[in-house]
Each structure stands twice: as structure tokens, then as C-alpha cells.
Amino acid sequence: MHASDLETASYGKLPDGREVKIFTMTNSKGMSAKVTEYGAILVGVIVPDAKGNKADVTLGYDDLAGWLGSKNYFGATVGRFGNRIADGKFTLDGKTYQLAKNNAPGGVPCHLHGGVKGFDKVLWSGKPVHKSGARGVQLTYVSKDGEEGYPGTLTTHVTYWLSDNNELTWEVDATTDKPTIVNLAHHSYWNLTGDPTKTILDHELQLNADSYLPTDKGLIPTGKIDPVNGTPMDFTKPTKVGAHVNDDFEALKFGGGYDHCWVLRKGTGLRTAAILKDPSSGRTMEVLTDQPGIQFYSGNFLDGSDVGKKGVKYQFRTGLCLETEGFPDAPNKPEFPSTVLRPGQTYRHTLVMKFTN
Numbered sequence: 001m002h003a004s005d006l007e008t009a010s011y012g013k014l015p016d017g018r019e020v021k022i023f024t025m026t027n028s029k030g031m032s033a034k035v036t037e038y039g040a041i042l043v044g045v046i047v048p049d050a051k052g053n054k055a056d057v058t059l060g061y062d063d064l065a066g067w068l069g070s071k072n073y074f075g076a077t078v079g080r081f082g083n084r085i086a087d088g089k090f091t092l093d094g095k096t097y098q099l100a101k102n103n104a105p106g107g108v109p110c111h112l113h114g115g116v117k118g119f120d121k122v123l124w125s126g127k128p129v130h131k132s133g134a135r136g137v138q139l140t141y142v143s144k145d146g147e148e149g150y151p152g153t154l155t156t157h158v159t160y161w162l163s164d165n166n167e168l169t170w171e172v173d174a175t176t177d178k179p180t181i182v183n184l185a186h187h188s189y190w191n192l193t194g195d196p197t198k199t200i201l202d203h204e205l206q207l208n209a210d211s212y213l214p215t216d217k218g219l220i221p222t223g224k225i226d227p228v229n230g231t232p233m234d235f236t237k238p239t240k241v242g243a244h245v246n247d248d249f250e251a252l253k254f255g256g257g258y259d260h261c262w263v264l265r266k267g268t269g270l271r272t273a274a275i276l277k278d279p280s281s282g283r284t285m286e287v288l289t290d291q292p293g294i295q296f297y298s299g300n301f302l303d304g305s306d307v308g309k310k311g312v313k314y315q316f317r318t319g320l321c322l323e324t325e326g327f328p329d330a331p332n333k334p335e336f337p338s339t340v341l342r343p344g345q346t347y348r349h350t351l352v353m354k355f356t357n
Contacts (some may be wrong), residue, residue, distance in 0.1 A: 002342050002354075003087065005025065005027070006023060006024070006025050006026075006128045006129060006130075006135040006136075006137075007023070007024045007026075008022075008023055009020055009022055009023075009024070010022075011023065011036050011037075011038070011063075012064035012065070013064075014038070014068075014123060015068075015197075018123055019040045020036060020037050020064055020123065021036070022034060022035070022036045022037075022043065023035045023036070023126060023137040023308055025135050025136065025137065025160070025162040025219045026135075026162075027134075027135075027162050027164045027166065028047055028164045028344055029048070029164065029166055030046075031045075031046060031047050031048065031166050031168075031355065032045070032046045032056060032162075033046075033160065033162050033168055034065070035126070035139070035160050036064070036126075037123055037124045037125065037135045038064060038067055038068070038122075038123055038124075038136045039067065039075075039076045039077060039119065039120040039121060039122065040076070040077035040119065040120075040122070040139045040141070040158045040168075040187050041060075041067060041074070041075040041076050041077065041120065041194075042058065042160065042168075042186070043058075043060055043061075043075060044058055044060060044075075044077040044309070045058050045168060045188075046055045047192075047194075047283060047355045047357070048357055049194065049281035049282050049283050049357050050281065050282025050283070050357045051282075053194075053281075054194070055193075056194065056309065057190055057191060057192050057193075057194055057283065057285075058074070058188050058189060058190060058191070058319075059074050059075075059188075059189035059191065059195070059196055059308055059309070059314055059318070059319040060071075060074045060308060060309055061074070061308055061309060062308075062309050062310065066183070066308070067099065067116065068305075069125070069308040070120075070258055070306075071306075071316075071340060072189070072301070072302070072306060073113060073120055073187040074187070074188070074189055074271055074291060074308075075187065075188045075189070075342065076113075076119075076120035076186075076187045076352025077119050077120060077124075077139075077158050077170075077172075077184060077186060077187075077324060078113040078114055078117060078118055078119060078120050078185050078186075078187050079113075079114045079119035079143075079156070079182070079184040079185070079186065080114050080118070080119065080147075080148065080150050080154060080180070080182055080183075080184070081111070081113075081114055081150075081181055081182065081183045081331075081339070082114070082183050082184055082185030082323065082325055083112070083113065083183065083185065083261070083295060083323070083325055083328035083329075084103065084110045084111065084112050084114055084218075084219060084220055084328045084329060085099060085110060085111040085328075085329055085331060085332065086110055086127070086218070086220045086329050086332055087101065087109065087110065087111075088100055088101040088102075088109070088110060088122065088276060089148075089332070090112035090166060090181060090283055090331035090332055091331075091332075092181065092331070093179055093341065095133075095151075097149055097150070097151060097181050097335075098149060099111040099115055099148060099150070100115040100116045100148060100149065100151040101353070102116050104215075104218075105159070105217075105218055105219045105254075105255075106217035106218045106219065106254060107218075108216070108217060108218025108219075109218075110218055110219075110220060110356070112182065113185075113187070114148060115148035115149065116148065116256070117148065118129055118148065119141060119143070119156070119184070122141060122143075122150065122221050123141075124139035124141045124158070125139065125140045125231050126138065126139045126140075128140050129159065131161070132165040133163055133164050133165075133269050133343060134161045134162060134164070134167075134169075135158050135161070135162055136159050136161040136162065137159065137162055138158070138159045139157070139158045139159070139160075140155070140156070140157050140158075141155075141156050142154070142155050142156075142159075143155075143156065145178060146298075149345055150180055150181070151179065151180050152177055152178030152179065152180035152195050152341075153172055153176065153177045153178070154175070154176050154178040154180060154182065154341075155174065155175050155176075155323060156172065156173070156174040156184070157172065157173050158170065158171070158172050158184075159171045159172075159231070159248075162283065166354065166355040166356065167353070167354045167355075168244075168318050168352070168353045168355070169350065169351065169352045169353075170186045170350075170351040170353075171349075171351075172184050172347070172348065172349040172350075173346050173347065174346070174347040175341075175343075175345070175346055175349050176341050176342070176343060176345075177341060177343055178343065179334045179341070179342045179343070180341055181331050181339045181340055181341065182339060182341045183325055183326040183330065183339045184324060184345045184347075184349055185323040185324065185325045186351050187321055187323055188321065189299065189319030189320065189321055190276065190285065190320055190321070190322070191318060191320075191341055192276065192277070192278035192281060192283040192284075192285060192357070193278050193281055193283075193317045194281060194283075195340070196309070196312050196318050196319065197312060197315075198312060198316055198318065198319045198320070199242070199315075199316070199318055200241055200298065200299065200316060200319060201240065201241050201242030201245065201318045201342075202240055202241070202242065202278070202279065202280065203239040203240070203276055203277065203320065204239065204240055204241075204276070204277045204278075204279065205235050205238070205239060205240075205241055205274065205275070205276050205277075205296070205320075206235055206236070206237060206238045206239070206274065206275045206276075206319070207236070207262050207264075207273070207274050207296065208235065208264055208265050208271070208272050208273055208274065208292065209235070209236070209262035209263055209264050209265065209273075209294070210228060210229070210263075210265065211225045211226060211227050211228060211262070211263045212225075212226060212228055212233045212251075212260050212261065212262045212263060213226075213260060213261045213262075213263065213293070213327060213328070214226050214250075214260075215251065215255070215260065215328075216254070217254050218316070219254060219255060219335065220277075220328065220329050221327065221328055221329050222262065222334075223335060223336075225263055225295070225327070227261075231249060231251075232244030232247040232249045232251075232252060233249075233251060233258075233260065233262075233305055235262075235296075235342060238277065240276070241258070241298060241317075241351075243316070245257050245258060245317075247299055250306060251256065253301065255300065256273070256300035256301070256335070257298040257299075257300035257317065258296050258297060258298040258300075258301060258320075259292065259295070259296075259297045260295065260296065260299070261293045261295050261325065261327055261328055262293065262294050262295075262296060263292065263293060263327075264289070264292060264293060264294055267286070269290055270288045270289065270290055270350060270352060271288060271289070271290075272286060272287070272288050273287045273288060273289045273291075273294045273322070273324055274287040274294060274296075274322050275287070276320075276322065279299055280307070281357070282357045283354055283355065283357050284356045284357065285353055285354065286352075286353075286354040286356070287322050287324065287349050287351070287352070287354075288350075288351070288352040288354065288355055289324035289328060289349075289350060290348070290349065290350050291324040291325055291349060291351075292326060292327065292337045293324070293325050293326065293327050294322055294323065294324050294325065295321065295322070295323040295325055295328070296320070296321070296322055297320060297321040297323070298320050299316065299317040299318060299319045299320055299321075300316070300317065302314045302316055302317065302318055302319065303315070304316075322351070324351045325327050325352040326339045327339075336349055
């Protein structure tokens with residue numbers, strides 16, 4: 001392992017004067033990934049295509065100022081609770097907590113991705129780490145009791161690893177001093193063409209899921225688990241994202257496209273959740289996780305107002321997200337897998353993104 005495999009540099013300063021570092025990991029195959037302490041954000045991922053041409057396959061910004069103004073969670077670590085909580089409310093051990101209502105799809109207010117100042121908008125403390133065949137960055141953040149309305153002081157470590165097998169891993173562990181709820185997610189927007197002026201509609205997606213969570217018009221799960229068979233939600237075989245995205249189907253009408261949680265087939269430990277392929281470049285990304293669900297979002301709210309890398313205005317459906325997670329609104333749905341974390345327990349979440357061409 002060479003020191004050049006992992007570089008640390010200053011990425012600028014926050015408005016309050018605190019310095020933000022950026023880390024660049026490079027492997028022996030020419031793949032690289034950049035991570036910043038602000039928001040534990042994955043700033044960019046450069047991957048060769050079938051002809052060896054390298055390109056960044058994520059949406060984002062050229063500098064810290066862009067990330068500071070971001071509203072789309074590009075590349076972010078979102079928490080303390082990723083995805084939505086109905087009416088921003090939940091009850092734990094007989095006490096009701098009110099969180100910020102910072103999102104209102106379909107005109108129905110809810111809590112989204114940790115609130116007004118979630119984990120994507122705070123400064124983490126980063127340091128380089130190494131293990132055999134991989135280099136990494138470990139980021140730490142201590143969220144104080146009451147922050148954004150959540151109970152308990154939560155200590156979270158996020159580690160990004162880049163291996164020589166072109167595997168990029170996002171690994172989380174968290175502990176608390178009071179009962180709380182935790183559901184961290186990684187929120188990169190992928191465009192495997194490497195050209196963000198192109199849509200993701202020709203990408204082929206396969207999900208290891210036979211069912212999904214239908215929602216109300218506010219994109220909150222109803223509590224039902226519906227089969228995908230015979231619906232536009234069926235990605236059990238490789239299917240173009242654009243094949244059915246505009247079908248006359250209630251779930252797609254509510255989401256403006258795909259913006260739902262699929263229920264992954266049960267299994268223990270890491271298992272394949274999704275395979276995404278761009279036929280034009282030959283790039284393929286396999287997503288593995290230990291979580292029960294995956295949110296597939298087809299970039300329906302991108303509208304050209306976000307000016308990203310190299311001055312590109314990110315248009316409708318030019319990036320997609322594959323967020324491994326616990327189920328949305330789980331604190332209000334006892335039938336869903338629990339997202340409660342208690343003192344003495346450790347929350348763990350592993351997401352692996354494996355690239356081939």
C-alpha cells in the first residue's frame with residue numbers, strides 16, 4: 001500500500017470558520033472516490049467504462065459552497081432517520097416526540113432525512129484508515145440528546161472503504177445513551193453513463209425484491225406489503241428504468257415516478273439488493289446490504305435548478321438513488337422491522353457498491 005492511495009486536503013471552511021477536509025481514495029485499478037467531512041458526503045466516484053474511459057458516475061458539486069446550499073442530498077449520509085416519518089411524530093416507551101416537518105409531498109407534511117439540519121448538514125471528524133487490500137476514511141459525529149428533536153446522544157461512525165476489487169463500502173455503527181430511533185442511509189445519485197446531461201431511463205435495474213411498500217399521496221407507507229408481480233414495480237428481472245416509469249399506476253402517480261421502498265428478499269448478512277447497468281458504457285454496479293429495504297428513487301424532483309459539477313444543470317431524471325435502509329415510518333408501524341436503538345445495543349448498516357465493466 002502506498003501513501004498516494006489516500007490523500008487528505010483542505011476543502012474550504014464553513015461559515016463559522018471551521019475547516020472541512022476532503023479525502024481521495026484511489027485503488028490499483030484506477031478507480032477513485034472522494035469523501036468530505038461535511039455531511040459524511042461521497043463527493044465523487046470515478047470508474048472506468050468497458051473501454052477504460054474514466055468518468056465520475058455521481059451527481060454533486062465542484063466545491064464546498066455547492067454542498068452547503070444543496071437541497072437534494074447528493075452523496076450524503078442522511079440521518080438520524082433517513083426517509084420519511086408521518087407528521088414528524090413518533091412514540092417511544094410511552095413518550096411522544098415531535099420532529100421537524102421539513103417535507104410535504106402531495107401537500108402532506110412529514111419529517112424527511114433527519115430534519116432541518118440532519119447528518120448531511122453537520123461537520124463530521126474524519127481520519128484515514130487502512131486494512132489489507134483497501135483504504136478508507138472513518139468519520140465520526142456525536143449527535144446530542146434533543147438534536148432535531150430526537151432523544152438520546154447518538155455516537156455514529158461512518159467508514160468508507162475502497163478495495164482493489166472496485167468495491168466501495170459505506171459502513172455505519174452507532175450507539176446511544178437513551179432509547180432512540182435510528183435509520184441511516186446513503187444518498188448518492190448515480191448516472192453510470194458518466195454524462196449527467198443524459199437521463200438514467202436507459203439504465204437497466206434489477207431488484208432482489210418480490211414486494212414493495214405502497215404509500216399514501218404523502219409518500220408514507222400504508223403498512224401494506226404488496227407484490228410487484230404484474231405491476232410497473234416489478235424489477236425482479238433486468239428492466240429499463242424508463243420502461244414503465246410513466247405508467248398509469250397509483251404508486252407512480254403519487255411519487256411522480258419511482259420513489260418507494262422495496263422489501264428485499266430475506267437473508268442473513270450481506271446479500272445482493274440491486275444490480276444497475278448502463279448498456280452504453282458497460283458499467284455495472286451491484287449493491288449489497290444487510291438491511292431489510294431499498295429505496296429506489298428515479299430523480300423525479302430534479303428540475304434543472306441545481307447547478308452541479310462542471311456547471312451542468314441537473315435535469316429531470318438524470319440521476320437515480322438506491323438507498324438501503326430500514327422501512328420508512330417504521331417508528332409508527334409496529335408490523336415493520338424495528339428501528340429502535342437502546343443503550344447497550346449497536347446499530348449497524350453495511351452497503352457495498354461493486355463496480356464492473
